[in-house]
Amino acid sequence: MGYQIVGNSLYSEVGVILPTYGEAENIGNLIEDIEKLRIDTSILVIDDSSPDGTANVVLEKQKKYPNVMLYSRPTKAGLGTAITDGFKFFLAAEKSPKYVLTMDADYSHDPKDIPKLLTKIKDCDCAIVVASRYSKGGQIAYWPMTRKIVSKLANIMARTALGLNLKDCTAGFRCYSTAFLKETIVNLHSHTYEIQIETIRQAKIRNFEVKEVPVLFVNRKQGKSKLTWTEMKSFLSYTIKTLLKR
Numbered sequence: 001m002g003y004q005i006v007g008n009s010l011y012s013e014v015g016v017i018l019p020t021y022g023e024a025e026n027i028g029n030l031i032e033d034i035e036k037l038r039i040d041t042s043i044l045v046i047d048d049s050s051p052d053g054t055a056n057v058v059l060e061k062q063k064k065y066p067n068v069m070l071y072s073r074p075t076k077a078g079l080g081t082a083i084t085d086g087f088k089f090f091l092a093a094e095k096s097p098k099y100v101l102t103m104d105a106d107y108s109h110d111p112k113d114i115p116k117l118l119t120k121i122k123d124c125d126c127a128i129v130v131a132s133r134y135s136k137g138g139q140i141a142y143w144p145m146t147r148k149i150v151s152k153l154a155n156i157m158a159r160t161a162l163g164l165n166l167k168d169c170t171a172g173f174r175c176y177s178t179a180f181l182k183e184t185i186v187n188l189h190s191h192t193y194e195i196q197i198e199t200i201r202q203a204k205i206r207n208f209e210v211k212e213v214p215v216l217f218v219n220r221k222q223g224k225s226k227l228t229w230t231e232m233k234s235f236l237s238y239t240i241k242t243l244l245k246r
């Protein structure tokens, strides 16, 4: 069985993609917090039939907020394809949003930072604005040391592979210009977390600019990380291939 979309794509200036797998404890409050910002958004939750009933929480919120949509996929198919399916959804809309935001649904990314990303992308007219943990003023809270080391190493590798002086190449909290996504979507093939590198690589190839704004990243309080060896191997393989191509 293929995917199913519940809800209508109404035009909004900003499309928000929230990939979820097992986020029933987080997604309801996150939707509420995004709505409270009173920004012109369409919220697209891409859920891979989470066994904890994440989709039901989204369907409940949809009764209250008509700008919430649920994109249900039959099996866990990876963060990378969730994000690109979200891009494709917004690009296929009758009138696409001007900007597309991606963020984790576990409260590591603070919805209150959304206006900061939007202000930056409007000011700089660039392809991607990354909510950066490693820029001056950025921070990480409550991550265990092992996870900090993995993230630092992944960033050093990614930065070298990309040949860019970005501080945070792996963060998933971002704002994209739709004009950039339109040009690059056919070149996005990532299955998992390497999507974060592939998008920046495509921006570089096409001479689009990528900027950063510092944020505080907080480890999730509810639910578990989905980063496993499978994701790490996929990330490593993509990064090494990119390095070898340089």
Ligand SMILES: Nc1nc2c(ncn2[C@@H]2O[C@H](COP(=O)(O)OP(=O)(O)O)[C@@H](O)[C@H]2O)c(=O)[nH]1
Pocket: 018, 019, 020, 021, 022, 023, 046, 047, 048, 076, 077, 078, 079, 082, 103, 104, 105, 106, 108, 220, 224, 225, 226, 227
């Ligand atoms: N739809 C979908 N979402 C995913 C998948 N893997 C991770 N996610 C979501 O992507 C976001 C980041 O994952 P998370 O487990 O927080 O990774 P971490 O922050 O690197 O530990 C969360 O909102 C997850 O629920 C997946 O295979 N499919």
Ligand SMILES: [Mg+2]
Pocket: 104, 106, 108, 220, 225
């Ligand atoms: Mg997380």
